[in-house]
Amino acid sequence: MADGSFLAALRHDWRQFLDTDQLIDRLVADHRPVDPRWIERASLMAALAALGVAIVLVATIIGFRSDIPAAVMEGRIVAKYGFVILSSLVAGLVYCRMARPGRQLKFIGLAYLLPLGFIGAAAGLAASGQGLADIGLKIADPNWRFCLIFVPSFAIIPFFLFAAVLKRAAPTDLKGAGFAAGILATSVVSLAYASHCPADSPLFVTVWYPLAYLIGGLAGRTVAPRVLRW
Amino acid sequence: MSTRDPELASIMAAAQAGDAKAYRRLLDGLSVHLKPHIRRLLAGMGSNGAAELDDILQETLIAVHGRLHTYDPTYPVTAWVNAIARYKVVDHFRAVGDNRRKIPIETVESLMSEPEAEQADAARDVQRLLATLPANLRRPIEEVKLRGLSIAEAAHAVGMSQAAVKVGIHRGMKRLIARFGIGAASMAGNNG
Numbered sequence: 031m032a033d034g035s036f037l038a039a040l041r042h043d044w045r046q047f048l049d050t051d052q053l054i055d056r057l058v059a060d061h062r063p064v065d066p067r068w069i070e071r072a073s074l075m076a077a078l079a080a081l082g083v084a085i086v087l088v089a090t091i092i093g094f095r096s097d098i099p100a101a102v103m104e105g106r107i108v109a110k111y112g113f114v115i116l117s118s119l120v121a122g123l124v125y126c127r128m129a130r131p132g133r134q135l136k137f138i139g140l141a142y143l144l145p146l147g148f149i150g151a152a153a154g155l156a157a158s159g160q161g162l163a164d165i166g167l168k169i170a171d172p173n174w175r176f177c178l179i180f181v182p183s184f185a186i187i188p189f190f191l192f193a194a195v196l197k198r199a200a201p202t203d204l205k206g207a208g209f210a211a212g213i214l215a216t217s218v219v220s221l222a223y224a225s226h227c228p229a230d231s232p233l234f235v236t237v238w239y240p241l242a243y244l245i246g247g248l249a250g251r252t253v254a255p256r257v258l259r260w
Numbered sequence: 261m262s263t264r265d266p267e268l269a270s271i272m273a274a275a276q277a278g279d280a281k282a283y284r285r286l287l288d289g290l291s292v293h294l295k296p297h298i299r300r301l302l303a304g305m306g307s308n309g310a311a312e313l314d315d316i317l318q319e320t321l322i323a324v325h326g327r328l329h330t331y332d333p334t335y336p337v338t339a340w341v342n343a344i345a346r347y348k349v350v351d352h353f354r355a356v357g358d359n360r361r362k363i364p365i366e367t368v369e370s371l372m373s374e375p376e377a378e379q380a381d382a383a384r385d386v387q388r389l390l391a392t393l394p395a396n397l398r399r400p401i402e403e404v405k406l407r408g409l410s411i412a413e414a415a416h417a418v419g420m421s422q423a424a425v426k427v428g429i430h431r432g433m434k435r436l437i438a439r440f441g442i443g444a445a446s447m448a449g450n451n452g
Binding site for chain 1: 283343
């Protein structure tokens with residue numbers, strides 16, 4: 031990848047002195063091998079760092095549940111973990127694609143429907159045979175407020191990690207890329223937050239987790255034109 | 261995808277691996293490819309582009325240099341560089357404080373079917389002629405004479421009535437012939 035200071039100096043020079051052939055000479059002289067998989071590798075590193083940040087924030091501020099092993103053994107938490115893992119994978123793929131030129135979220139973003147379909151199906155199963163009152167109680171679990179507050183706020187640092195990678199990539203749909211970075215940041219945070227959140231019902235997860243992601247996505251979309259411009 | 265893409269893709273692969281000769285061929289090829297493309301984008305934004313073309317071409321080449329690692333081998337090289345050029349055109353107008361200009365989606369889509377490099381000079385000349393016309397005369401000519409659409413399709417594309425498209429073509433060609441003589445007349449004959 032070209033050095034930023036070289037490019038800055040070049041911009042200064044060519045505006046004053048260089049014609050296109052001279053510019054090409056300078057660019058060729060500075061040429062070095064590049065890694066075509068840089069975006070994927072850098073994104074993976076950013077995701078691991080973001081997960082580390084999320085784990086530290088959850089552990090130090092709100093703490094992890096003590097009954098996780100039992101919940102896993104009983105299968106109560108499988109749909110929730112499945113959703114947050116699937117969401118993170120899909121969000122990561124969308125994010126990596128949005129980091130390249132010419133990609134538009136309105137096409138690639140359809141992939142977000144995959145985890146939503148998964149948790150929607152799980153919610154459908156959970157709702158079968160239950161009365162509306164029971165379903166309403168599970169959805170309106172008081173933990174929804176914490177979900178909407180902690181997941182987006184813990185995602186601020188991860189968002190800027192992902193934004194830093196995008197800044198060195200070449201997104202041309204800045205708002206779309208910012209949205210994708212916000213969704214990925216909140217998804218990765220939810221990997222850690224899911225082990226704090228005491229609400230395991232797929233009905234709860236179907237409503238509030240995607241809403242938390244959406245807050246992160248919209249915030250990312252809002253700041254993207256200023257943060258991601260290259 | 262341009263028919264030059266398979267060739268450009270192999271040059272790009274060598275350039276990404278660090279081959280300086282391939283990199284020079286890539287930049288030379290892209291600069292030839294980009295000129296008419298950027299001119300078309302500028303025309304689409306209502307600019308004649310004369311003052312901005314070289315600046316944006318060079319900004320795009322610098323961006324290509326700094327973002328070479330973002331090229332995905334499964335994607336056409338021309339689509340990749342066209343997207344960068346489009347971004348740089350929009351960024352250029354944003355930088356000079358002109359946020360009102362938007363590149364229409366039809367223009368963006370047309371970027372995927374770039375004219376071949378061999379046609380670049382002819383395309384440039386046609387664009388130069390057309391750039392002298394107001395949009396209500398230029399657009400019908402572009403859609404019907406250059407893109408080959410029918411009157412009905414062109415009317416739909418430019419948001420005008422069919423009668424207005426016909427009148428626009430007639431008046432536009434008449435004005436070009438009056439202004440540029442035989443050159444415009446032959447353009448009408450060749451493309452019509």
